[in-house]
Amino acid sequence: MGGHRCCSKQKVKKGLWSPEEDEKLLKHITTHGHGSWSSIPKLAGLQRCGKSCRLRWINYLRPDLRRGSFTEEEEQIIIDVHRILGNRWAQIAKHLPGRTDNEVKNFWNSCIKKKLLSQGLDPTTHNLIPCHLRAPNSSNNNKMACNQSNIPVFTLNSQMTSNVPLENIKPPLLPNNYHSTLIQPITTTTTSDYNQNPINNNIVWNNIANNNDCGQNSYDPTSTFPDVISSIEDHQRPISSTSEFELLDDNYYSLWGTTNNYTVEETTFGAPASLDGNQLQQVQNGKVCEMEIEKMNEVVMGIEENINMDSSFDSSSFDLEFAESTLNMSGAICARDDHLISSMDDFAWNF
DNA sequence: AATCCAATCAACCGCCTTCCG
């Protein structure tokens, strides 16, 4: 289309399609199939570019299209997959039968984006937007997190999938310039009943750097761990350089561990008993995180399967592209032994 | 009833990738 060779030789019509044009295209494709798109306009008697015909078919005429507004379930799928894949609309649309990439993209830009922003979430990274960067007129949920009278803290949720002894729990991977500055555990809410309920082992960390300033303060990247954390420093996997965290978003709100998976969520200490905006947000984030863990497990299983089969990766049984993007998502960086894995090649190499 | 404005959506544009000779 636009300046494309297939359209440059002849006059092509632009703009909205008339019912007559639709009928011609529909009739031609249903009887002959589309074959080569560039030859369609001539064969179907249309003064359109081949690419325009293709687009019209894909986005409007093909019979398997699902019409009507998006359901809540579809919306959630879009959000979840977007969190992993980013603006890869065609990939996202594959998860929604009958929906087109254009439709998903439009829905994202017109609805979901605004909804996430109103929840204080960055639609690009899906992480909480730091208070000082949020729009001044954003929702009360954001004001809650920024309330100067509340102590900003992080809740560290360790997502355990098996009954791992407490002493084996490793702290999350944190970039040097983050963990060196700020965190100090306040409470370990379920340590005592860990063996009974290992899934909900929540540790609340005080963000000592962020107290009462909503994170606007500077920090010293050369400073050392607070004493209280240094006791578990042996378990902390060292990060050799911050460049290894280039894939992470600027704020490092969502971080992954190696043996365990963690999310770090901004929350407010002493929040009301009822479910407020922040808590709702945490629920939402948790849901997304669970999905990421699921996907991550799929990635690992997929790789292991392929390796066990002693064959090269087969794209028909394992979506390498998806796996790689999963590795890259939300700063998901895995490490095995002393090596950080930041690409699919690294990942495969280390198994 | 007229006007304005924001939301929505179809379609275009241009770049990148894949295919094929």
Add this chain to the structure above:
DNA sequence: ACGGAAGGCGGTTGATTGGAT
């Protein structure tokens, strides 16, 4: 291996629609 053609995709634009004033 190379280059041109075609297809695929994400970003953007502009027309339309519908609600508010």
